[in-house]
C-alpha cells in the first residue's frame with residue numbers, strides 16, 4: 001500500500017495568499033498529492049479535520065495573540081517537522097507592521113489591540129516554536145514550497161530517489 005505523508009496546513013494572522021497559491025497548485029498536482037499526501041488538517045480543502053499527529057505542519061501567518069501562540073505550540077508538539085510559509089510566518093512581516101508604529105499610531109490602534117486581545121507585539125513563528133524549514137516570499141515562492149514538500153516526501157519514505 002502506498003505510504004502517505006501526514007500533512008497539516010494552518011493559517012494564523014495574515015491575508016492567506018499562500019493558501020490560495022497552495023490551492024491553485026492543485027490544478028496541476030491534485031492527482032499526485034491525492035496519492036502521496038494524507039491531508040489531516042487543511043480547512044481550506046475539507047470540512048472534516050483531525051488534531052492527531054502529523055509528519056509535517058505548514059504554518060502560514062504571524063502570531064498576534066496568546067491564544068494563537070498556544071495553538072502553535074500545540075501544533076508543534078504533534079508534528080515531526082514544522083515549516084514556516086511566507087514572509088509573515090518567517091519574519092513576522094508584513095502582518096506585524098504595527099510593531100513599527102510610532103507612539104501616536106500605537107495609541108490610535110490601542111482600542112483594537114484591546115478589543116481583539118492582541119499581544120503587544122506580533123511575532124514570527126520561530127519566536128515561539130522550533131522551525132525546521134522556511135518557505136520565503138510574499139506570498140510564498142511556489143518552487144521553494146514544492147522543494148520543501150519534495151524533501152519531506154523523500155525523508156519520510158513516501159517517495160524514493
Ligand code: SF4
Pocket residue numbers: 013014015016017018060061086087088089093094095137138139140
Ligand atoms: S507573507 Fe504576504 S502573502 Fe503571505 S500572508 Fe503575509 S502578507 Fe499575505
